[in-house]
Amino acid sequence: MKFAETPEVTVLLDLFVYDSVTGVLTRRRSSGPKKAGDLAGHEFKASCKTYRAVRVGDSTFYVHRIVWKMHYGVDPDGQIDHVDGDGTNNAIANLRVVDAVANHRNQRLPRSNKSGILGVSKIKRNGKWRSSITIHGHHVHLGVFDSIEEAAAARESANREYGFHENHGASRPLNVCEELQV
Numbered sequence: 001m002k003f004a005e006t007p008e009v010t011v012l013l014d015l016f017v018y019d020s021v022t023g024v025l026t027r028r029r030s031s032g033p034k035k036a037g038d039l040a041g042h043e044f045k046a047s048c049k050t051y052r053a054v055r056v057g058d059s060t061f062y063v064h065r066i067v068w069k070m071h072y073g074v075d076p077d078g079q080i081d082h083v084d085g086d087g088t089n090n091a092i093a094n095l096r097v098v099d100a101v102a103n104h105r106n107q108r109l110p111r112s113n114k115s116g117i118l119g120v121s122k123i124k125r126n127g128k129w130r131s132s133i134t135i136h137g138h139h140v141h142l143g144v145f146d147s148i149e150e151a152a153a154a155r156e157s158a159n160r161e162y163g164f165h166e167n168h169g170a171s172r173p174l175n176v177c178e179e180l181q182v
Contacts, residue, residue, distance in 0.1 A: 006069045007056050015056065016040055018070045023091035025054065025063050043088065051087040064090050068097070079103045083165070101136070119155040120148060133158045 006012070017026045025040040041054030041063050052063035067090050068076045076097045083094050085107075107118075115121055119133050123144065129151035131142040142158055145151040158164075 004059060004061070005075055006061055006065055009069060009073050011056070012066060012070050016054075016066070016070065018067050020067075020071055020092040023067070023089050023094065025052070025067055025090065046087075049087045052090065064095055067092065068095060081165075115148060117148065117152045117155065119158075120151045122148075131155045131158075133162065135162055 015028055017028050018024075019026075027034055027036055027038050027040050029036045041052045043050050043052055053060050054063055054066060055061075056066075062080070064080045064082065064087075065076060068080060071092050078097045078099050081096050081098045081103045082089055083096060086094075115129075119131055119142075121130050121132075122128075123130055129145045129148050131145065131151040131154040133140050133142060133155060140158070142154040143151070145154065
């Protein structure tokens with residue numbers, strides 16, 4: 001995926017103040033009802049994940065791409081992964097530039113998962129546990145096990161072998177999609 005080039009760093013620094021520790025982007029000056037010091041941008045939902053976006057001129061940009069450029073002086077060369085899975089946490093320590101495969105390897109546990117462990121499911125007909133992983137679009141069967149712990153161990157081993165992020169499959173941060181299910 002190709003991303004639009006963000007405005008020049010000088011323009012961004014003129015418009016915004018970024019706290020790299022908290023990840024908060026604020027307005028440098030007032031404009032209409034928006035005051036200097038106000039949180040910049042707005043939240044939006046994309047596939048049940050919340051991000052922040054901000055308008056600069058006639059274009060809208062992800063805040064994580066803006067803060068990356070403000071912090072490092074260049075546009076990110078790839079996708080930005082929020083390490084902790086929270087798309088609104090734009091602290092620089094929580095952001096890393098990755099390709100699509102690496103970004104996919106840091107996904108949270110889907111809402112539809114019933115076992116609580118990514119890649120592990122119960123086989124209804126015999127009560128055993130199946131473990132699997134998807135590598136480059138191909139489903140890889142890791143085995144059938146007597147216990148959920150054995151199936152989980154097989155999946156954890158495969159995660160390490162194939163270079164998945166340590167947070168891959170972790171519980172997702174609560175967002176509006178989960179709140180609606182409660």
